Amino acid sequence: MSVDTLSAATGPVDTTVSMTGWGRTAPTTALLVRPRSYAEAAAAVRDCGRRGSIARGLGRAYGDAAQNAGGSVLDMTALDRVRSIDAEAGVVVCDAGTSLHTLMKVLLPLGWFVPVTPGTRYVTVGGAISADIHGKNHHVSGSFSRHVRSLDLLTADGEIRTVLPGTPLFDATAGGMGLTGVILSAAFQLHPVATTxxxxxxxxxxxxxxxxxxxxxxxxxxxxxxxxxxxxxxxxxxxxxxxxxxxxxxxxxxxxxxxxxxxxxxxxxxxxxxxxxxxxxxxxxxxxxxxxxxxxxxxxxxxxxxxxxxxxxxxxxxxxxxxxxxxxxxxxxxxxxxxxxxxxxxxxxxxxxxxxxxxxxxxxxxxxxxxxxxxxxxxxxxxxxxxxxxxxxxxxxxxxxxxxxxxxxxxxxxxxxxxxxxxxxxxxxxAMYPRLDDFRALRGELDPRSVFTSDLARRLGL
Structure with a gap:
């Protein structure tokens, strides 16, 4: 069974599947788990086994960042609730599995737009932070994580930590490809619009x-x-x-x-x-x-x-x-x-x-x-x-x-x-990422058993 077969599934999924990135290269097989609550996500991480786990959203990473051969992959798309919207200040709080498509449907009628979007709206908020996505407005607005006010992160010790910008854990998580933990929710600033x-x-x-x-x-x-x-x-x-x-x-x-x-x-x-x-x-x-x-x-x-x-x-x-x-x-x-x-x-x-x-x-x-x-x-x-x-x-x-x-x-x-x-x-x-040693050191302290890992992480030694 391929991961595409399960993309529209409802309820918990605990099935071994073959999966690739959006480029459809480098297929590997993993146990796909679809938590429906933060507690189920924590249990899935706790029970993930020696090959570890990695969070996955809508599968739009082109390569192998959201694959974990022989381990488990957490399909976060069931955690997709928009928790609150401050329509005056333009701040939204939502689960990490919420897609930019869903946010646009909810927010545009209120006069707000996501601060950064890549070439597809079918990415999750967790994926947007983990890849620190950029868009056509980077020269003005920077990447997605610049607009994040806080995020809740499930770490390898089972804790859920509220992570704020300006801290080492935030800087390791923004663009960290899911290797510091599972992003569960985030609060971020929106951009005002008058029309669509x-x-x-x-x-x-x-x-x-x-x-x-x-x-x-x-x-x-x-x-x-x-x-x-x-x-x-x-x-x-x-x-x-x-x-x-x-x-x-x-x-x-x-x-x-x-x-x-x-x-x-x-x-x-x-x-x-x-x-x-x-x-x-x-x-x-x-x-x-x-x-x-x-x-x-x-x-x-x-x-x-x-x-x-x-x-x-x-x-x-x-x-x-x-x-x-x-x-x-x-x-x-x-x-x-x-x-x-x-x-x-x-x-x-x-x-x-x-x-x-x-x-x-x-x-x-x-x-x-x-x-x-x-x-x-x-x-x-x-x-x-x-x-x-x-x-x-x-x-x-x-x-x-x-x-x-x-x-x-x-x-x-x-x-x-x-x-x-x-x-x-x-x-x-x-050579390409001069802060990689800092990332490895923090990851080693936070997750010494490499509970969170992926095909990308193993291949590049992240």
Whole structure:
């Protein structure tokens, strides 16, 4: 039985299943337990056995962060209660298994939006903190944990501790990939909105230098900013790194047409047919993706301002296609994301050039600017440029090619995102995450028997 079979289950689950990350690579088998209360979560941790346990939300980590071969995995999605909302101050308290999708349904009619969202709203609050997720507004708002006021953490000794920002345990937990304990609930600040529409500006960049210049000079005008980048554009001179920039903010009420003002806070997610369960692995090759990229770039406006878009279309376009990760075929895909600091633009250019020469067929490639990083010891964002791309795993020589990119990123003082990783070499992690020794020391004191562990933790020696 696979973990997908149990994703819609109700009540307690105690079944051995095969599971993967969203990239559908590196499958392992574990005992899946679905606690319905904090007491059941504590009992599951206490009885997890010598192979330990790890919490899991909606399975959107691309790699092996929420897998635990031969041990147990706690499916936290039954703990999904919104406990309180301060509609005046914009603070919500909810269980860690609550999804951002659920919060949007509840909060948007009240005029509040989550402070940070990644490219999917189907992540849990516990996962958002454990991976310290970032979004299109990092250059303005930082990552998710910056907005957390407190969290309740079930630790290896069976205690439930209230953890506050500014403490070592908070900094180890924010971005700590679930290895300090099980997040049970959290309180965090929200962002006020007047409508559920976005006012969006779109423009083309002719090459990577044009792209970096536009982002550097004008990103401060926008709360949200992202660039789709064509990583197959090569051999066309200045076309290397050509891109489409999409930037915007929540639309004010007076920007809406009269009809839309009747229900300005209505939440209307779009849902399309699910991707087929079985597609050939070679479907998304260089020719297919190259044609898609050419079409996508050409149909984008050279410049368009103030377009009104549905909130879900702007933030989560792929959420409208259930199981979109199947389009890469049975073998799955790697999502590779790295960040290098400002001043390392030449490193970024070399990597983009290498990817283009290699012909990696990626149609989901995005470049963003990060603001200052937050204090999480294993938090991914740092001030600089981050590039994320999807690559089918069947690409010949992919492993050695990505190893080369890892080394270049580490040499430049950058890092790879652990929430998307399933293949990074352990010798590079210390260079990428300079607070890793502090993390290991605190984890050793808090959890000397490694009750909380995962395939990611074992592979990288976290």
């Amino acid at each position: 529409l976005m006012s969006v500006d779109t423009e083309r960049a002719t090459d990577i230098d044009d792209l970096l210049a536009r982002l550097t000079s004008t990103d401060h005008r926008y709360r949200y900013s992202v660039a789709w980048i064509d990583l197959l554009a090569r051999g066309r001179g200045a076309a290397l790194g050509r891109a489409v920039l999409t930037r915007g903010d929540h639309a004010p009420l007076d920007a809406l047409p009269a009809r839309a003002r009747r229900r300005p806070l209505a939440f209307r997610p779009v849902r399309l047919p699910a991707a087929p369960s079985h597609l050939p692995s070679g479907l998304l090759g260089r020719t297919t993706v190259g044609a898609f990229n050419e079409l996508w770039y050409r149909r984008a406006p050279r410049r368009r301002t103030g377009e009104l878009q549905q909130l879900t279309s702007f933030f989560h376009p792929l959420d409208g296609v259930p199981h979109w990760n199947r389009v890469y075929g049975r073998d799955g895909f790697v999502q590779y994301q790295f960040v290098v600091g400002y001043g390392q633009e030449e490193t970024l250019r070399r990597i983009v050039r290498s990817i283009a020469r290699r012909g990696c067929p990626s149609f989901l490639a995005v470049l963003k600017r990060f603001g200052e990083g937050d204090p999480g010891w294993l938090s991914f964002p740092m001030a600089g440029w981050t590039l994320a791309l999807d690559i089918p795993v069947g690409l010949t020589g992919l492993g050695s090619f990505l190893d080369e990119l890892d080394e270049e990123v580490a040499t430049a003082g950058g890092r790879v995102y652990l929430a998307k990783d399933a293949r990074l070499r352990p010798d590079l992690v210390t």
